[in-house]
Amino acid sequence: MDFSWSEEEKLWRNTVRDFAQKVIAPRVREIDTEERIPDEIIKGMAELGLLALTVSEEYGGMGASWTMATIAAEELGRADISLAVPVLYLVEAAWGFIFDRYGTPQAKEEYLPKVTKGEAFLGIATTEPEGGSDILGACRTKAVKEGNHWVLNGEKVYISGVLESLRWGGIHLTLARTDFNPEAGHRAFTFFAVPLKDTPGITTTRFIDMGRMGISTGGFHMDNVRLPEHYMVGELNRGFYHAMEGFTAARVLIGATCIGATEAVLEMGIEHIKQRRAFGRPLASYEGIQFPLVEHYTNLERNRLLVYKAAWMLDKLYKEKAFTHHDTALIAAMAKLRAPIDGFAAMNEVADWFGALAYTKEAPIEMGIRGIRSYSIGAEGAQNIMRLIIAREILGPEYLPYRQ
Ligand SMILES: Cc1cc2nc3c(=O)[nH]c(=O)nc-3n(C[C@H](O)[C@H](O)[C@H](O)COP(=O)(O)OP(=O)(O)OC[C@H]3O[C@@H](n4cnc5c(N)ncnc54)[C@H](O)[C@@H]3O)c2cc1C
Incomplete structure (x- = not known):
């Protein structure tokens, strides 16, 4: 077992982080207020290969592995805690992959090169x-x-x-x-x-x-x-199965965007509790502040492990058939179940540390709270559906409630 990153993965993370922190992070409030992602950001993402990066090179993509796609998702979540840019990214990465895998050459030729250039959604x-x-x-x-x-x-x-x-x-x-x-x-x-x-x-x-x-x-x-x-x-009458394949991939990327955004907000919180003083001491020196921080960081690290395990399994599934779709869907569902819920809880905690400032639009935390809630409510599958998938894999399909 080896938990280290390859040189290529490190370079990719640094490249995406550098772009995302310079080009996206300073404009997140503007994205939230103007309700659109600026064209320059879409153009920059296209230039870096971030749009539908899992699509094959033949159609303008990078043919990126799921691990590389997950690294990018985490970095985009870290930069845009409102999660708008990450959503655009991950929907196209997951479903572009499905279209590339199952679409007809003629339809792919028509759309995929435009999608990867940011000229079509x-x-x-x-x-x-x-x-x-x-x-x-x-x-x-x-x-x-x-x-x-x-x-x-x-x-x-x-x-x-x-x-x-x-x-x-x-x-x-x-x-x-x-x-x-x-x-x-x-x-x-x-x-x-x-x-x-x-x-x-x-x-x-x-x-x-x-x-x-x-x-x-x-x-x-x-x-x-x-x-x-x-x-x-895809095949006639196989759409349900193609959909499940896309959902599994999308859930891994969702987990990654949530851990990126959660870590970014926790880091804002840490900076704040070190500076802000109450009763003569920094907030960070009170155990009432430290212990929740410890819980949230531990959850974050656990969720990161789940997310990257799921990404690794996706790569093994597609390259070597080393896992089944069910094996992979289980870990992806665990990642999608926990990362948004724990992320939301962590952001809520950080909001408490900021006091009244957190309740204003002077501080960015409220954008994170509003954004991450979309994933615990249901985007790409509601949380109870993640629980049903996990229970199905643990207990067997005969225990699914709708089979009784
Ligand atoms: C911001 C956002 C973006 C979205 N984007 C897309 C998109 O691009 N494409 C798309 O197709 N959909 C999209 N969705 C929809 C999303 O896929 C659905 O919200 C999700 O599948 C849940 O469906 P529903 O909202 O109809 O809730 P319902 O299916 O009605 O479920 C309501 C509640 O009941 C629970 N529930 C359902 N069945 C069971 C059960 N058997 N046991 C216990 N609890 C159960 C669910 O967990 C949920 O809490 C988006 C949703 C959001 C919030």
Whole structure:
């Protein structure tokens, strides 16, 4: 066992940190207030290869390993504690990988080079008004083949990057029911690449989120949307499985962005408690302050180990088939379960140390609290769904509540 970083990994971390601290960190309040990521940041990310970096070089990506992608996610979280830039990064890294793996060459040629240049957005759309956790039960979107086209009808909600997709163009990998036999179960769904901009039959909505304001959340309605058949992504009726693969990867990157942001906020807290004095001594000298700090740092380190173990397993899974998807999904779910919850708790603690200042927009902590809450509420899977995955792997699928 070897916990050290390779020279290449160290260099990559330093490169991303240097960029993120110089270019992104000073503009986080502006990103939060203006509710968009400045073009110069997108351009800089594209130049560094940070956009959909897991996509193969053939389509403009870096073919980066999951370990490298996770390092970048951690550094982006450290720089943008509101988590807007990290969301844009990780959605494209995880779902760009799935599109590259399963999309048709023609559709990939059309979109991936633009995504990696920051000229198009690539997102994921599985959630519907009836629910996000129970995709099987809630998915009402239908796709029916008509000649050499697919016709989609339905609605997706709480979707990241809808405004970005309208501004830049791009696609959302959209899950639709394609087998209407009630016995079809998980084998009833297929992924499609749905361009939102200028597509007849698409109408969009917007939600005003509480946090991560720099990237939009919206919805779209599909009314007889006609897609050429090469926009089908992956195998017919295997969309559920492709979605689970993407979620596992995304959850690892989410864990990493959360540990980056959590450490950044803890560091702000440490600086503050060393300087701020009460009753004649620095706050840092009181055990009432020290002991929670110790707990939060220990959680952070535990979560970092989970995140990087999951990234390492993803690499082993794709390069050597050394693990199954289930093995990897288990550790990824643990990382996604703990990193947002522990991160939120740590940020809340730091807010206490800052006193009234934390409750103002003079201090950045409130952006972190609002941003990280998106991940414990549900983005890329609610926490109880992480618990269901973990319980399924520990106890066996026969104990899943919906199988009883
Ligand atoms: C900021 C943000 C961005 C998002 N971006 C996207 C996106 O880009 N694309 C996309 O498709 N979706 C996106 N989502 C939606 C996200 O995937 C869903 O919120 C998530 O899957 C949960 O679905 P839901 O919100 O419908 O809650 P529900 O599924 O209705 O769940 C509500 C609550 O019930 C709990 N619950 C559900 N089932 C069980 C059970 N069996 N046992 C115990 N508890 C249970 C859940 O843990 C949750 O707490 C985003 C969400 C947020 C908050």
